[in-house]
Amino acid sequence: MNKKIITSAMVVTSILSASPIFAAEKVKLEFWTMNMAPKFNDYFKGLATQFNQQNPNLDAIWVDMNWDQIQPKLIAAIAAGNPPALVNFNVPWVHDFARQGNILPLNEYLGADKNLYQDNALNDVTYKGKIYAFPWYNSVAVIAYNKEIFDKAGIKTPAKNFDELISQAKTITAKTKLPAFTPKLSAESGGSFINWFYYAGLPVIENGKAVFNSPQHIAFLQKFVDLYKAGAIPKDVFKIEFEQEIAAYNTQRIAMMTTAPQALKRTEQDSKAIYGKTEIAPFPIAEGKMAFGGWMMDYVIPKGTKSPSDAAKLGKFITSDAAQLAFSKETGTTFPSTKKAAADQYFMSGAKSSDPVEKARAVAAQSIGNAKTLTLEPGILPDETTMQRTLQNEIQSAITGRKSAKAALDAVVKNWNERLAKQK
Numbered sequence: 001m002n003k004k005i006i007t008s009a010m011v012v013t014s015i016l017s018a019s020p021i022f023a024a025e026k027v028k029l030e031f032w033t034m035n036m037a038p039k040f041n042d043y044f045k046g047l048a049t050q051f052n053q054q055n056p057n058l059d060a061i062w063v064d065m066n067w068d069q070i071q072p073k074l075i076a077a078i079a080a081g082n083p084p085a086l087v088n089f090n091v092p093w094v095h096d097f098a099r100q101g102n103i104l105p106l107n108e109y110l111g112a113d114k115n116l117y118q119d120n121a122l123n124d125v126t127y128k129g130k131i132y133a134f135p136w137y138n139s140v141a142v143i144a145y146n147k148e149i150f151d152k153a154g155i156k157t158p159a160k161n162f163d164e165l166i167s168q169a170k171t172i173t174a175k176t177k178l179p180a181f182t183p184k185l186s187a188e189s190g191g192s193f194i195n196w197f198y199y200a201g202l203p204v205i206e207n208g209k210a211v212f213n214s215p216q217h218i219a220f221l222q223k224f225v226d227l228y229k230a231g232a233i234p235k236d237v238f239k240i241e242f243e244q245e246i247a248a249y250n251t252q253r254i255a256m257m258t259t260a261p262q263a264l265k266r267t268e269q270d271s272k273a274i275y276g277k278t279e280i281a282p283f284p285i286a287e288g289k290m291a292f293g294g295w296m297m298d299y300v301i302p303k304g305t306k307s308p309s310d311a312a313k314l315g316k317f318i319t320s321d322a323a324q325l326a327f328s329k330e331t332g333t334t335f336p337s338t339k340k341a342a343a344d345q346y347f348m349s350g351a352k353s354s355d356p357v358e359k360a361r362a363v364a365a366q367s368i369g370n371a372k373t374l375t376l377e378p379g380i381l382p383d384e385t386t387m388q389r390t391l392q393n394e395i396q397s398a399i400t401g402r403k404s405a406k407a408a409l410d411a412v413v414k415n416w417n418e419r420l421a422k423q424k
Contacts, residue, residue, distance in 0.1 A: 026056075027307050028061060029061065029084075029310055029311060030061045030063055030084035030086075031061070031299070031318065032064070032065060032074075032084050032086065032087045033063075033065075034069075034070050035064070036064045040330060040331075043330045044062045047062070047317075047323060048060040048061065048062050055313065058314070070087060071093065074302060078102055083303070083304045085301065085305055085306075085307070085310065085314055087302060088136070088298070089133060090295070090298070091298070092373075092375050092378045093300075093378070094133045095378055097132075097300065098132040099378075103132055103300040103302055103303060104303060105130035105131065106131050106301065109316075110134075113316055116320075116339065117319075117337055118135070118339055120372045121337035122135065124294075124296050124372060125296075125298055133298035133299060133300045135319060136296070136297045136319050136324065137336065138295070138296040138334070138371050139371070140283070140291045140367045141259055141283040142259070142260075142261055142281065143158060143159075143282070144249065144259070144279075144360065145279055145280075147277050147279050149252070150255065153174075153175040154171070155172065158279075158282075158284075159281070159284045161285060162286040163223075166223050166226075166227060168180070169181060169230075169233070169256075172232065173230055173231050179253070180232045180233070180254065180255045181257070182234055182248065183196075183224065183233060184258075185238050185395070186237075186239060186240055187388065192388055193392070194374075195374040195375070196220070198372075199288045199292055200286050201286065202214075202220060202288075205376070205420075209417055209420060210412070210416035210417050210420065213409035225398055225405055228401070234248070242263070245263075246259070246267065250274050251271070261333070261357065264278070264357045280360045282363050282366065288372075289370065290371065291372070294372050296371070299318060319338070321336070324336035324338050325344050328346070335365055335368045336368070337368075339369070342368050347361050381419075382419050387416055390412055390415050390416075391416075394408040395408060395412075
């Protein structure tokens with residue numbers, strides 16, 4: 001071939017390779033969220049655009065759906081061999097799908113980046129020693145308390161641990177005749193007593209058997225029995241959910257509100273007088289060494305995803321310090337699962353504020369490292385609805401004085417172990 005022909009061929013090849021017609025096709029990365037549209041449309045569209053600009057060979061596509069659509073649609077997509085790159089899960093779902101083998105472990109993709117996340121956040125999504133999700137946003141409870149009621153009870157500082165909270169609650173009721181607070185005991189609002197056992201650092205199921213009738217478990221339940229008997233928690237505590245707790249605090253029918261910081265917005269709007277008397281403290285740590293009220297959301301990579309490494313790149317981007325901090329600013333109610341973002345001045349600037357909402361944001365952010373999602377791993381209980389109902393009924397019998405704490409826990413453990421033995 002002569003030199004002229006070779007040169008012409010090189011020119012044609014160069015033109016063809018530069019032509020958009022022959023450009024490499026972008027890798028499409030769908031990421032699914034639950035119930036984020038339309039409120040956060042701008043945030044997620046902006047996030048996808050920013051990622052795509054930084055990664056010209058990738059195309060992140062945001063898809064939002066209702067929470068009850070996520071699992072069935074994902075299972076169908078996996079079966080069809082066309083799952084998305086990332087899916088927004090909660091912690092129980094992570095464990096459920098990890099056990100099924102329907103999501104991928106992420107250790108090889110996270111590498112050193114796992115050090116960006118809070119340790120408890122990573123522990124939440126670890127199954128059999130492997131990390132199965134990118135931690136995203138979290139929550140934690142704080143205590144909002146009425147300074148005027150505390151003064152009448154002679155209490156100068158908030159409780160530093162759970163036993164001190166119990167003691168203060170009894171003092172408040174003895175001095176003011178008001179219930180002190182409403183511990184989460186309503187089953188409808190996730191108030192399974194299992195959560196309280198975890199908070200106290202007590203085991204629930206070991207080696208396939210229920211073990212929560214030990215002397216330590218009985219003594220812990222007895223604390224709630226004593227609170228109820230003293231009138232330190234309301235008589236209708238098993239019916240009190242989020243809305244009722246806010247209303248009770250706003251009308252000065254309880255001294256403390258143990259809830260997520262966003263509840264204070266309602267107090268600010270509906271009861272300015274009570275808001276002006278409100279001070280903030282962290283929810284105290286018990287023997288479980290964890291803050292109460294954690295409920296983390298995350299992102300998983302489904303089995304069968306076409307390009308897991310690219311999906312992981314998107315997962316790390318969406319849950320980065322910058323992205324999580326920006327999302328917290330958008331919501332005004334959520335907290336990052338990354339260490340650096342949680343320490344940002346957006347949260348910490350309110351640490352010494354006299355405004356309850358600003359201070360609650362700082363106090364919660366300082367506690368977020370101790371947040372842990374308190375829940376039984378899905379699939380452990382053969383008939384979870386029935387078994388949790390049995391637990392709830394027996395706990396209620398004990399707290400309201402119709403049964404001893406020991407008799408109630410013995411009855412539940414016997415019932416659970418009979419059911420657990422049948423599934424082996």
